[in-house]
Amino acid sequence: MAKLRLDRIKPLVALGAFLLAWWTIPTTVKSFLKASFSEFQAPAWVATSYLDDLENFWARRSHSKVELIEAGREVARAKSLYQFNSQRNETLENEIQRLEAILNLPSRREFRYEVARVVRRDLNAWWQQIVIRKGKDFDIPVGAAVVFSGGVVGRVVEVGAFTSRIELVTSPNFRMAANFEGDERPVVYQGLPQSGFGDPLGAVRDAPKDVIASTQIPLKLVSTRLGGTFPPGLMIGRVSWLEPGNTGIFQAGEVELDTRLLSLHEVAVLIPLYPIDLQDDVP
Amino acid sequence: MFLDPRSILLFGANALLLYLTMLINSALVGWSIYLLILGPMLVFPALYLRHKSYFICTLLTGLWVDAALPSGFGLFTSGFLFAGAFIFQMRIRFRAEHNYHPIFLAHGVNIFCILLVTLGMGTAYINSLAFWMQVFVTSLASHLALLIVAPWFFNFERMLFVLCRLDSEPEDLPFR
Numbered sequence: 001m002a003k004l005r006l007d008r009i010k011p012l013v014a015l016g017a018f019l020l021a022w023w024t025i026p027t028t029v030k031s032f033l034k035a036s037f038s039e040f041q042a043p044a045w046v047a048t049s050y051l052d053d054l055e056n057f058w059a060r061r062s063h064s065k066v067e068l069i070e071a072g073r074e075v076a077r078a079k080s081l082y083q084f085n086s087q088r089n090e091t092l093e094n095e096i097q098r099l100e101a102i103l104n105l106p107s108r109r110e111f112r113y114e115v116a117r118v119v120r121r122d123l124n125a126w127w128q129q130i131v132i133r134k135g136k137d138f139d140i141p142v143g144a145a146v147v148f149s150g151g152v153v154g155r156v157v158e159v160g161a162f163t164s165r166i167e168l169v170t171s172p173n174f175r176m177a178a179n180f181e182g183d184e185r186p187v188v189y190q191g192l193p194q195s196g197f198g199d200p201l202g203a204v205r206d207a208p209k210d211v212i213a214s215t216q217i218p219l220k221l222v223s224t225r226l227g228g229t230f231p232p233g234l235m236i237g238r239v240s241w242l243e244p245g246n247t248g249i250f251q252a253g254e255v256e257l258d259t260r261l262l263s264l265h266e267v268a269v270l271i272p273l274y275p276i277d278l279q280d281d282v283p
Numbered sequence: 284m285f286l287d288p289r290s291i292l293l294f295g296a297n298a299l300l301l302y303l304t305m306l307i308n309s310a311l312v313g314w315s316i317y318l319l320i321l322g323p324m325l326v327f328p329a330l331y332l333r334h335k336s337y338f339i340c341t342l343l344t345g346l347w348v349d350a351a352l353p354s355g356f357g358l359f360t361s362g363f364l365f366a367g368a369f370i371f372q373m374r375i376r377f378r379a380e381h382n383y384h385p386i387f388l389a390h391g392v393n394i395f396c397i398l399l400v401t402l403g404m405g406t407a408y409i410n411s412l413a414f415w416m417q418v419f420v421t422s423l424a425s426h427l428a429l430l431i432v433a434p435w436f437f438n439f440e441r442m443l444f445v446l447c448r449l450d451s452e453p454e455d456l457p458f459r
Contacts, residue, residue: 010334011368018342018364022357030356037350044302121309124317125417126404127353158353165353172408193405195413196315196420263313 128171150258151235202255287336322393329370330379
């Protein structure tokens with residue numbers, strides 16, 4: 001009879017023993033376990049991404065020569081435009097450097113752009129993250145800014161050997177310093193829980209009282225150099241209205257984010273050329 | 284034998300289910316639909332295997348899911364072992380050779396997983412209507428998908444047993 005009772009509570013005893021062990025084992029062991037299991041899964045996602053690329057390659061192979069020639073012409077046009085813009089950009093950069101040297105301004109943070117394919121998208125009520133196909137093999141650091149052609153994408157939160165996880169700008173866990181275009185005063189941007197219906201949204205708060213936004217003339221919310229993660233001027237979203245916040249001193253409102261955030265295929269990670277020195281680096 | 288070979292097959296099937304679900308989620312992201320289909324992973328290990336094999340299979344599955352999803356590490360491992368212990372204790376009441384009871388259990392465990400992740404990750408947004416709306420849509424979509432996925436998955440697991448020439452009957456059946 002006693003044996004029977006022991007058999008019946010065996011699952012509960014095992015569960016209790018596991019919970020006790022889980023609470024007592026050091027965090028390093030848990031981190032090692034997590035990293036091991038994650039790295040074990042990563043090749044499957046990387047392989048899927050490469051297969052996806054191969055599928056796209058074969059899909060493009062089916063295009064006719066006329067279509068390819070037309071596409072080549074468009075690329076050549078875009079290339080010449082970008083070459084011109086690159087030259088202009090170089091001239092302006094030199095001018096800025098000259099002026100900064102005259103005014104003895106502190107040096108700005110410089111970034112290296114690492115373009116990466118998105119291999120997985122995990123967007124739901126509980127988390128808003130994507131996984132990219134580059135990790136420690138490309139020196140991606142935790143906390144690095146991630147951008148795309150439409151502006152800010154998010155921040156790197158976890159780096160594996162071959163993949164990295166990015167917290168999207170839509171996530172409620174994402175927060176950054178920002179400012180309205182043409183107004184240097186800082187405001188706070190934070191992601192919001194997404195309803196899943198309509199365009200992605202964020203929230204802006206601590207906006208000065210004299211800032212006015214309307215649906216006719218929405219304000220552009222851009223990144224600022226405060227915090228040191230993002231270069232200034234990157235688009236975050238548009239603000240169509242502002243209302244007094246909880247404190248009554250500042251204003252708050254919703255930020256309309258780029259809908260392309262939900263279907264990203266390629267992003268760029270901004271890797272600081274000189275890592276942040278918390279002792280000396282003042283943003 | 285220390286470990287029932289079926290536990291390795293079941294773990295492999297669970298890893299495959301998770302991979303396929305995440306692949307679908309990645310493709311459905313533009314539609315704002317997310318599927319959380321974790322319920323079927325627990326059912327067969329708890330109904331078919333002896334305790335040691337069930338425990339190892341469920342533990343590995345939990346760690347696998349925890350590593351794949353951005354939830355707190357250990358959330359699903361603990362949750363799976365908790366739900367698994369519950370099913371294991373009552374497994375004599377369920378008939379695993381047909382799909383009716385396993386599907387019923389899969390839905391129950393899936394609701395438990397949704398509640399678990401909501402409590403584990405969403406307490407900060409508990410006042411947000413948008414959050415609850417998306418949780419509702421996710422739950423609805425997941426359980427609708429589960430109506431198709433669960434029978435397929437259980438038949439797939441049974442087929443694996445047959446293909447690998449392993450025992451396709453659960454342990455602890457009254458007539459064994």
